[in-house]
Amino acid sequence: MKKLINDPADVVAEALVGMEAAHGDRLRIDYEHKVIYRKDAPRQGKVGLISGGGSGHEPLHGGYVGPGMLDAACCGEVFTSPVPDQLLAATTEVDGGAGVLHIVKNYTGDVMNFEMAAELAAAESAVEVRSVVVDDDVAVQDSLYTAGRRGVGTTVILEKLVGAAAESGRSLDEVAALADRVNAAGRSMGLALTSCTVPAAGKPTFELGEDEMELGIGIHGEPGRKRVPLASAREAAQLLVDPILTDLPYGTGDSVIAMVNGMGGTPLIELYLMYGEVHRLLEQAGIGIARCLVGNYITSLEMAGCSVTLVKADDEFVDLWDAPVNTPGLRWGA
């Protein structure tokens, strides 16, 4: 295992030290609960937004804390759900009287622990909590850690859109309804060229032959649809885009926010090359790209590979996308 770490047991806590050192002007850290807060949280009258999950997917979620996006991110151990105590602490802390939205990726442990925290927060502190469970991965119906579809790339776009809505003063009902609409409009699929190594495990999560790729990979290395021979970028783009387009479905005249996301170990030059292929396929299908992201936004440690996410976008979504955001991972207009 070749990693820039000290003790594998300390990776998450020590990365938080670096986050605070780098972004202490905007963020503060609760080291006891491993929560990254927007420095000025809670904001009175603003709906509080919390996400979280296993670590190892950075910049998700801690990199999306800040004005225009999340109020808090709860960091589990690498590829491990955060526990209810963390989520409860964050829920209580960010409530500014307007209630709190939990943004949950659909993995069994995450869903269960967020639910428990919501119940405890309601009972102990009378915080009104809603939640959205993101389940956008078209690859497989159930998975290693998931009943139903896995939550992946749409989470990034949802956190941006819902973050803008909360910032503008919308109510908890409105923000929760928007979150559901974004999730319903988003679909993703990914592939892996290599595995990744969880520090505490010390060896690759799975094995993949030199001439193979895993189509429909999960962000923790969960099995996808099938192993296929290593394909060209052109073929790979089609293998990802076709299942997405037929699923929602998306069609001629639709407009989308598109993301070509790296899994952590794929060079940016390859991600731009892939984006060119995805763009061509959408153009052929008569689908317009209103806004896009190309880069590493929801990763799986050092895994090589990429995913494609499309969120069908009306004018409201595009306006929310364009609103100012000031986080370590996404920043514009601020």
Add this chain to the structure above:
Amino acid sequence: MKKLINDPADVVAEALVGMEAAHGDRLRIDYEHKVIYRKDAPRQGKVGLISGGGSGHEPLHGGYVGPGMLDAACCGEVFTSPVPDQLLAATTEVDGGAGVLHIVKNYTGDVMNFEMAAELAAAESAVEVRSVVVDDDVAVQDSLYTAGRRGVGTTVILEKLVGAAAESGRSLDEVAALADRVNAAGRSMGLALTSCTVPAAGKPTFELGEDEMELGIGIHGEPGRKRVPLASAREAAQLLVDPILTDLPYGTGDSVIAMVNGMGGTPLIELYLMYGEVHRLLEQAGIGIARCLVGNYITSLEMAGCSVTLVKADDEFVDLWDAPVNTPGLRWGA
């Protein structure tokens, strides 16, 4: 070789297609010369800023084209200098009557080809050209493709500071003098945990044992100072920071712009952990960090590893750093 590409010969050109598809609102591409232009270049009366070099270091340089940074980036083949024709085309194109600054990383081919282009531009089109050669890598004196020190991470910070100065209307003399001052104030050093594979070569540039790292690595995989046993993040940070601090030197009371940069294949969680270590070492040395970057800013394809860059920064540098920038790779205040 596991890469998301089509034909290895087409990687650079096809990545440019993706760049234009993603950022066509701000950038335009000259496919014949493989140059990425700021869409509104040339700007009358503004000093034109050009950089370039081998591809495979993205987001450098194409990701730094846009308002507040570069006017053009010339893309060589992967790890190969751009040719004089490309550089000449860009120099002529971005001249808005105030002259052009070439920002050159110190590699023999780059220096030679930029010089040739500067002479041709002066002779053929009467464009006034100055150049700065960045040579900030403290690892080795001469290297595989370099007489003198290699140009690495300081290039990113220089392009930002000089970009802000050019945007504010400073003259060519002033911008060139600033570029020299930034280069003189910057030092870097890197290490690699793994090699990378150039698409056209199809096999790793070098071999490195499972228990080794290359200290002082170049961004093309050039040999560093020595191979050392794989170290902890704490030790690795010291091995990078100590040679930098003693070189300039930096000392108590100094203020710096600091970058912990990933080589392309190292997860962001490890880069933040490393930043925490670097921050601690600088604090111990009495050095303040005025601004910082943590992430993949000057890469070596999918190489695992990182580099540290420090630029000694006065108030002027910090003000230029904070000025608005709107590029694919760096964006704030815009």
